[in-house]
Amino acid sequence: MRRGCGVEDGEHGAIRIAPDEVAGPIAELARFGAHGETGVWRTVYSPEWVAAADWYAAQAEAAGLAVRRDAVGNVWARLDGTEDGKSIATGSHLDSQRPGGQYDGALGAIGGLVALRKLRERFGQPRRTLEAVALCEEEASRFPTANFWGSRAIIGQIAPGDPEATIGYDGETIAAAMRAIGLDPDRCGEARRDDLDTFVELHIEQGPLLEQQGLPVGVVSAITGLRHYAVTLHGTANHAGAFPMDLRRDPMAGAAEIISGVVNTAHRMGRPAVTTVGRLAVEPNGAAIVPERVTFTVDARHPDPAARARLYAKHEALIAEVAARRDLDVSWEITHEQDPCVCDAATVATLEAAARALGVPFTTMTSGAVHDTQQMAAVAKVAMVFIQSRDGRSHTPEEYSSPEHLAAGVEVLTEALRRLAY
Amino acid sequence: MRRGCGVEDGEHGAIRIAPDEVAGPIAELARFGAHGETGVWRTVYSPEWVAAADWYAAQAEAAGLAVRRDAVGNVWARLDGTEDGKSIATGSHLDSQRPGGQYDGALGAIGGLVALRKLRERFGQPRRTLEAVALCEEEASRFPTANFWGSRAIIGQIAPGDPEATIGYDGETIAAAMRAIGLDPDRCGEARRDDLDTFVELHIEQGPLLEQQGLPVGVVSAITGLRHYAVTLHGTANHAGAFPMDLRRDPMAGAAEIISGVVNTAHRMGRPAVTTVGRLAVEPNGAAIVPERVTFTVDARHPDPAARARLYAKHEALIAEVAARRDLDVSWEITHEQDPCVCDAATVATLEAAARALGVPFTTMTSGAVHDTQQMAAVAKVAMVFIQSRDGRSHTPEEYSSPEHLAAGVEVLTEALRRLAY
Numbered sequence: 001m002r003r004g005c006g007v008e009d010g011e012h013g014a015i016r017i018a019p020d021e022v023a024g025p026i027a028e029l030a031r032f033g034a035h036g037e038t039g040v041w042r043t044v045y046s047p048e049w050v051a052a053a054d055w056y057a058a059q060a061e062a063a064g065l066a067v068r069r070d071a072v073g074n075v076w077a078r079l080d081g082t083e084d085g086k087s088i089a090t091g092s093h094l095d096s097q098r099p100g101g102q103y104d105g106a107l108g109a110i111g112g113l114v115a116l117r118k119l120r121e122r123f124g125q126p127r128r129t130l131e132a133v134a135l136c137e138e139e140a141s142r143f144p145t146a147n148f149w150g151s152r153a154i155i156g157q158i159a160p161g162d163p164e165a166t167i168g169y170d171g172e173t174i175a176a177a178m179r180a181i182g183l184d185p186d187r188c189g190e191a192r193r194d195d196l197d198t199f200v201e202l203h204i205e206q207g208p209l210l211e212q213q214g215l216p217v218g219v220v221s222a223i224t225g226l227r228h229y230a231v232t233l234h235g236t237a238n239h240a241g242a243f244p245m246d247l248r249r250d251p252m253a254g255a256a257e258i259i260s261g262v263v264n265t266a267h268r269m270g271r272p273a274v275t276t277v278g279r280l281a282v283e284p285n286g287a288a289i290v291p292e293r294v295t296f297t298v299d300a301r302h303p304d305p306a307a308r309a310r311l312y313a314k315h316e317a318l319i320a321e322v323a324a325r326r327d328l329d330v331s332w333e334i335t336h337e338q339d340p341c342v343c344d345a346a347t348v349a350t351l352e353a354a355a356r357a358l359g360v361p362f363t364t365m366t367s368g369a370v371h372d373t374q375q376m377a378a379v380a381k382v383a384m385v386f387i388q389s390r391d392g393r394s395h396t397p398e399e400y401s402s403p404e405h406l407a408a409g410v411e412v413l414t415e416a417l418r419r420l421a422y
Numbered sequence: 423m424r425r426g427c428g429v430e431d432g433e434h435g436a437i438r439i440a441p442d443e444v445a446g447p448i449a450e451l452a453r454f455g456a457h458g459e460t461g462v463w464r465t466v467y468s469p470e471w472v473a474a475a476d477w478y479a480a481q482a483e484a485a486g487l488a489v490r491r492d493a494v495g496n497v498w499a500r501l502d503g504t505e506d507g508k509s510i511a512t513g514s515h516l517d518s519q520r521p522g523g524q525y526d527g528a529l530g531a532i533g534g535l536v537a538l539r540k541l542r543e544r545f546g547q548p549r550r551t552l553e554a555v556a557l558c559e560e561e562a563s564r565f566p567t568a569n570f571w572g573s574r575a576i577i578g579q580i581a582p583g584d585p586e587a588t589i590g591y592d593g594e595t596i597a598a599a600m601r602a603i604g605l606d607p608d609r610c611g612e613a614r615r616d617d618l619d620t621f622v623e624l625h626i627e628q629g630p631l632l633e634q635q636g637l638p639v640g641v642v643s644a645i646t647g648l649r650h651y652a653v654t655l656h657g658t659a660n661h662a663g664a665f666p667m668d669l670r671r672d673p674m675a676g677a678a679e680i681i682s683g684v685v686n687t688a689h690r691m692g693r694p695a696v697t698t699v700g701r702l703a704v705e706p707n708g709a710a711i712v713p714e715r716v717t718f719t720v721d722a723r724h725p726d727p728a729a730r731a732r733l734y735a736k737h738e739a740l741i742a743e744v745a746a747r748r749d750l751d752v753s754w755e756i757t758h759e760q761d762p763c764v765c766d767a768a769t770v771a772t773l774e775a776a777a778r779a780l781g782v783p784f785t786t787m788t789s790g791a792v793h794d795t796q797q798m799a800a801v802a803k804v805a806m807v808f809i810q811s812r813d814g815r816s817h818t819p820e821e822y823s824s825p826e827h828l829a830a831g832v833e834v835l836t837e838a839l840r841r842l843a844y
Contacts, residue, residue: 206663206664207661207663208666209666224663238629238814239628239790240698240721241646241648241696241723241790242789242790242811242816243628243630243696243814244629244630244631244693244696245685245688245689245693245695247814252681252685252698252699252700252702253682255678255681256679256681256685257682259674259675259677259678266667267668271667271668273667274666275667276662276672276674278711279704279708280674282700282702285701285702286700286817287650287698287701287719287758288721289698289700290698290700299710367664368663368665370663389664391658392660393658393659393660394661395708395711396659
């Protein structure tokens with residue numbers, strides 16, 4: 001083992017990762033909460049999640065890293081630097097959708113471990129402290145308002161009352177779920193970090209763009225801004241046969257016009273604008289009854305602040321216009337709001353240089369998905385690395401990335417961490 | 423009591439009904455399955471329904487009518503005529519939506535009783551046999567495929583396997599529900615009647631047209647044809663942020679376009695065409711996931727056979743076109759099909775003459791709702807009488823008709839039965 005030789009650079013010194021070195025541990029991790037052949041169902045603080053976190057900690061110790069679990073259950077693996085100063089950190093989340101795939105979150109958590117192990121083996125102690133982290137929660141798949149629980153704890157954005165006010169789909173509080181596995185919800189504040197310099201997250205793309213361009217890797221220069229509207233249209237329930245069309249106050253007809261409109265608005269605005277209506281409920285939901293009420297979500301995203309504002313304004317104007325014209329009572333609330341995140345230019349440049357040095361083909365792109373990285377931006381310089389997703393599938397057991405692409409992503413991450421820390 | 427004086431006719435001899443004579447028993451009947459202040463929740467063969475049927479039978483006996491319950495639980499009240507021959511019958515159903523109002527079905531069942539009691543009291547034995555019937559089931563509110571169970575039994579349209587194959591929302595068979603109250607499902611065939619000459623059904627309009635015209639009564643000359651489609655659009659579930667608009671196979675966008683289209687088609691075709699999308703379900707129904715599958719119903723109605731065929735063809739063409747253009751897999755099935763029913767011209771004329779003779783303002787109209795009468799048309803000459811519904815509301819506890827309008831409807835029915843039977 002060579003220590004302190006981190007000044008080595010360029011093609012001939014770069015660390016190469018064999019495909020199985022990433023795909024292997026990802027498959028191991030996927031046993032915890034395995035769902036069918038290829039899926040994962042691993043919600044935060046569940047028994048499967050505890051087993052996964054224990055496994056992660058054991059892997060980190062075996063790699064010669066110092067392991068620490070923080071107050072919300074984030075698992076930190078540390079390789080101390082020779083110099084004082086803030087850490088260079090990397091990682092992603094351990095929890096999954098219900099069910100999700102093997103790669104979302106897992107890749108970044110494992111990729112960080114592999115990178116630190118490889119760097120320690122090849123180059124020994126870094127100049128700057130390196131840390132890999134398995135964040136406890138990102139998906140809000142057990143507690144619908146918990147999103148980014150792990151990274152929010154790190155940036156100090158969990159308020160004292162939050163653990164008792166964060167209610168799961170089964171009615172339990174996240175505070176109770178924490179206590180059940182030996183965590184003290186009153187101590188969430190202790191997870192806060194003010195000693196992180198940089199955070200780089202490796203993640204699957206979850207979209208089809210890299211595949212379409214035939215590229216293994218993307219460097220992320222900005223992460224989308226997102227707004228969720230919950231829209232309620234209220235009309236008058238009537239008999240589907242006896243009530244003439246011209247007299248109806250039909251919220252389903254209004255919802256259909258709005259849904260078509262918002263989808264077309266985003267489509268016409270062009271990439272990377274996206275708008276999705278993924279959830280809809282009808283009352284009373286009978287085949288022969290003009291509905292009384294239709295509620296639906298509108299998820300609208302754009303990474304550019306000005307374009308995002310235009311997108312939201314168009315959507316709101318359409319909702320109001322359709323409701324007024326159709327004599328429907330309308331209300332909406334913004335249930336989720338995430339500002340766009342522009343990544344740190346120097347860190348993006350380091351990632352691009354790393355990919356170039358390795359000869360890994362890449363593009364620089366924006367992320368249409370939200371990520372823990374957006375939270376971490378409050379306390380650190382951030383950027384992300386994406387790898388190709390087959391068919392752009394994610395949040396499903398069908399999610400897949402090839403072992404070669406997994407390894408290419410970890411190579412770029414490792415080389416960038418070397419440049420930042422050695 | 424005058425017997426055999428049925429030749430009396432015209433304005434001065436007509437039977438007048440006081441408002442309370444109809445509203446009173448309707449309020450009494452509404453106690454069985456009362457739901458809130460004004461609603462009724464009375465599904466076929468439930469304890470509330472049994473109590474209502476017993477009450478109806480007792481009312482009929484008290485009115486001097488011969489009571490008989492048939493094999494499916496229809497309650498028949500009979501006033502024998504002096505001549506042999508087929509009966510003149512009237513009635514409607516005892517079951518309700520969940521919850522429904524006090525008037526849907528109940529008015530026609532009670533109106534028949536009141537008419538026969540009044541005719542017997544005033545004119546004694548008729549020339550032709552008169553019957554009033556409380557039909558057991560029309561709404562399919564407990565067993566979704568049971569629609570018209572009572573009238574279908576009368577016309578012989580319950581097949582031997584049907585009772586075991588008709589499954590309730592709670593999983594029970596209608597056969598088990600019949601046995602539980604002492605009916606033998608193997609004997610449904612015995613409810614068949616081939617000795618009905620005429621069937622007239624009194625019912626609330628369930629729409630706003632009579633109210634808009636300021637009329638208490640409508641004479642129904644045709645009942646709409648109806649088709650229910652169950653449409654499934656299957657696309658590809660994708661991440662709502664990471665998947666560009668131009669690459670999506672979004673079944674929600676397709677459903678919205680189809681729903682807007684079918685609603686507009688019926689609207690442009692003009693009254694009495696109606697098309698309703700009342701039920702819709704999304705999978706997986708997450709705010710941040712482009713849906714994989716959207717299923718919805720299309721209820722389309724027109725009383726004119728040719729116009730109805732055009733309406734259905736336009737709907738089917740639109741569904742196919744949108745699915746193909748958006749690269750969605752589409753399937754649909756016709757889950758309910760009801761041919762239009764043209765009422766018997768002579769019976770319609772009798773009802774019109776009765777209303778004229780009584781000085782009750784009326785219009786002749788079509789029914790956009792389906793009714794037991796459409797089934798009864800297989801074995802009898804049929805027509806209907808509507809009365810005004812407040813705000814056109816029905817299938818809700820808010821359903822309301824004024825005591826004066828209830829009485830006006832029963833007056834027209836009574837006078838028409840007098841003309842037909844005396």
